[in-house]
Amino acid sequence: MMLSSPMRSARVTLIAIIVLPAAILKLVCSFQSRYINLHITPHSKRSLRSVSININCRHNKEDCDWDIELQQEAATALLPVFFPEHTDGNLTSIKPITAENALKRLLRKKYSQRRQNNQTNNATIDQNKSMDESRGRLAELILGTSVMRLRHFVVASASASNGNSTFPLPYPLNHTELSPHFNDKQICEFTSCSAEEKISMCEIMVAEHAKYIVSKDSTQQLESIQSLLGSSDDPALILAIEHSIPLFLASSLLSQYGYDTAKQLCSLMNKPGPITIRKNAIQFKGTDDELCKWLLENDGVESLPMKDIQNRQNLNTCYDLDELKRCKGNGRVMGQLTSPVGCICINPPIDGKGRKKLPKSIWSMSSYQKGFFEVQDAGSQCIVAALSLDHPSMSDSISILDYCAGNGGKTFAISSAVFGRKIDSESDEYGDTTAVANIVSHDVVDERLRQIKGSLSRVGFDLDKATGIAECIQDNLRCTLQTADLAELSDSDTLFDAVLVDAPCSSSGVLRRRPSQRWSMSKEDTLQSLPNLQLEIIQKAASFVKEGGVLVYATCSLLEEENEDVARSFERSEVFRNGGFVPWPFSEDGFSEGGTHRGADHEITLLPSEWNDGFFFARYKKG
Numbered sequence: 285m286m287l288s289s290p291m292r293s294a295r296v297t298l299i300a301i302i303v304l305p306a307a308i309l310k311l312v313c314s315f316q317s318r319y320i321n322l323h324i325t326p327h328s329k330r331s332l333r334s335v336s337i338n339i340n341c342r343h344n345k346e347d348c349d350w351d352i353e354l355q356q357e358a359a360t361a362l363l364p365v366f367f368p369e370h371t372d373g374n375l376t377s378i379k380p381i382t383a384e385n386a387l388k389r390l391l392r393k394k395y396s397q398r399r400q401n402n403q404t405n406n407a408t409i410d411q412n413k414s415m416d417e418s419r420g421r422l423a424e425l426i427l428g429t430s431v432m433r434l435r436h437f438v439v440a441s442a443s444a445s446n447g448n449s450t451f452p453l454p455y456p457l458n459h460t461e462l463s464p465h466f467n468d469k470q471i472c473e474f475t476s477c478s479a480e481e482k483i484s485m486c487e488i489m490v491a492e493h494a495k496y497i498v499s500k501d502s503t504q505q506l507e508s509i510q511s512l513l514g515s516s517d518d519p520a521l522i523l524a525i526e527h528s529i530p531l532f533l534a535s536s537l538l539s540q541y542g543y544d545t546a547k548q549l550c551s552l553m554n555k556p557g558p559i560t561i562r563k564n565a566i567q568f569k570g571t572d573d574e575l576c577k578w579l580l581e582n583d584g585v586e587s588l589p590m591k592d593i594q595n596r597q598n599l600n601t602c603y604d605l606d607e608l609k610r611c612k613g614n615g616r617v618m619g620q621l622t623s624p625v626g627c628i629c630i631n632p633p634i635d636g637k638g639r640k641k642l643p644k645s646i647w648s649m650s651s652y653q654k655g656f657f658e659v660q661d662a663g664s665q666c667i668v669a670a671l672s673l674d675h676p677s678m679s680d681s682i683s684i685l686d687y688c689a690g691n692g693g694k695t696f697a698i699s700s701a702v703f704g705r706k707i708d709s710e711s712d713e714y715g716d717t718t719a720v721a722n723i724v725s726h727d728v729v730d731e732r733l734r735q736i737k738g739s740l741s742r743v744g745f746d747l748d749k750a751t752g753i754a755e756c757i758q759d760n761l762r763c764t765l766q767t768a769d770l771a772e773l774s775d776s777d778t779l780f781d782a783v784l785v786d787a788p789c790s791s792s793g794v795l796r797r798r799p800s801q802r803w804s805m806s807k808e809d810t811l812q813s814l815p816n817l818q819l820e821i822i823q824k825a826a827s828f829v830k831e832g833g834v835l836v837y838a839t840c841s842l843l844e845e846e847n848e849d850v851a852r853s854f855e856r857s858e859v860f861r862n863g864g865f866v867p868w869p870f871s872e873d874g875f876s877e878g879g880t881h882r883g884a885d886h887e888i889t890l891l892p893s894e895w896n897d898g899f900f901f902a903r904y905k906k907g
């Protein structure tokens with residue numbers, strides 16, 4: 285049975301919950317910020333809407349001299365990422381490794397060499413220090429080159445296109461992606477190029493990336509793209525190459541949001557995202573300001589509640605607004621929504637200052653270890669706020685189902701929200717609490733539900749191992765939290781006051797957090813298979829909503845096929861009509877005013893910006 289050895293499973297869970305995400309965040313953070321300084325200069329003091337961003341390398345306070353050795357190491361590590369080995373000529377059997385894995389592999393090798401050197405006392409402190417420094421630079425070279433592979437390939441092949449050389453096309457780009465402009469170029473698929481051609485292509489692309497990150501004006505490099513594309517007037521192809529995103533994604537964003545917004549969205553996909561935390565009301569009883577003070581005094585980290593930033597400056601950072609103050613081309617930005625309580629921005633880039641580097645990893649902060657907060661994007665927090673658990677129509681005792689709980693990001697936001705509610709009930713004559721909140725987390729992947737259990741005690745719950753039910757009692761509220769598979773959910777006949785469907789999706793709104801994701805997206809999956817699955821999931825989840833209850837459908841996608849189209853299909857379905865569901869407008873509880881350009885007041889597309897990632901959510905009431 286899966287839980288036969290508690291020690292072993294606790295260790296596995298610990299690794300899965302703390303070590304792996306921490307390692308990935310560390311990689312992503314170092315990719316994002318360790319050696320790169322973003323200087324953001326507002327063009328006008330009152331608005332950050334138009335900004336200049338210079339990317340400089342901080343090495344020796346001068347432009348980086350990306351030493352050849354690091355570049356070669358990066359190119360070798362990228363070889364299996366760009367040109368995976370194949371044995372049977374069947375392309376579908378090829379499983380390339382991700383850039384993140386390539387980086388981990390290389391670092392593991394380097395650190396094991398270092399351990400050996402240390403053991404034989406050969407390594408000096410300086411050597412160890414430079415090794416730590418090169419770790420960040422390798423991360424930037426490997427992850428950055430991987431993310432920018434389309435652009436760098438085009439620049440590299442354009443600059444060498446006068447000769448007779450052949451360019452191997454890095455996986456998973458293909459000729460149809462680039463045609464017709466590349467048809468007459470000497471490009472070979474990765475299956476038919478020589479090993480020398482492949483490694484030399486990796487080296488050129490890594491060198492392009494090194495140039496790209498130190499260039500004061502990275503648009504200069506685009507001249508070579510333009511020369512290659514010649515007279516192309518295909519804006520989708522230009523967007524795709526300039527920002528290095530799959531062509532189908534560029535085309536969809538373009539047709540759904542228009543050129544200006546699509547360009548902003550694509551550009552944000554290649555820049556660091558904000559670090560945002562959510563106060564955990566179970567473990568930290570003070571206000572948001574008090575938590576910020578605590579963070580500064582105890583962890584040396586500056587922060588500001590998002591609502592204060594919202595009051596101080598315009599959060600509509602990058603989009604043109606129409607006369608109704610909505611983003612042109614559909615969608616909203618953070619400034620147009622009420623910031624959730626507990627949403628705190630770490631090192632906020634305000635008053636013209638750029639975002640600072642964290643003095644230490646967020647996971648090692650004492651406040652994190654005490655469970656005072658979780659790392660959670662502001663948009664993700666808005667989704668939980670959309671459940672409106674504080675709404676007068678919700679009774680003091682409440683039950684909530686997190687139907688696609690994953691490893692519990694929103695489950696724990698829900699548990700914090702229930703302790704933040706204003707409840708009228710008091711303890712009864714025996715001192716027992718009278719209000720109850722029952723939270724159930726469901727997911728198809730058992731491992732994710734196990735990860736939730738591993739986080740319970742830091743968040744503030746006591747897990748009864750015999751029943752599998754976790755409990756937290758504070759003041760006049762008893763909150764239980766348990767996980768359930770579909771059979772357990774269906775057997776229990778329990779219905780819920782609130783059901784959240786945080787559906788699996790393309791992640792197109794959060795691509796800057798996942799360096800490799802863009803190259804594993806397929807058009808077919810994104811625009812057909814996922815929407816079918818999403819509709820199936822929301823229909824199933826709807827069957828667990830109580831009369832008078834709320835249902836929220838959410839994705840971290842920017843694409844209408846996964847968002848509005850799924851919402852419309854659900855609204856046309858028998859489950860919707862027979863279940864007595866109706867759209868529940870956001871204007872009704874002050875969450876947000878007005879509808880989107882596509883007209884529906886019960887749905888919000890939150891566009892990615894300097895302050896938040898991109899999400900969609902729609903909400904319904906039953907009966």
Ligand SMILES: C[S@@+](CC[C@H](N)C(=O)[O-])C[C@H]1O[C@@H](n2cnc3c(N)ncnc32)[C@H](O)[C@@H]1O
Pocket residue numbers: 687688689690691692693694695726727728729732786787788789821
């Ligand atoms: C976007 S992630 C959820 C993230 C999570 N809510 C959080 O905040 O961290 C989507 C989740 O849906 C789960 N999923 C996929 N298919 C599902 C299904 N048919 N029923 C329930 N969950 C499903 C996936 O395993 C994945 O964990």
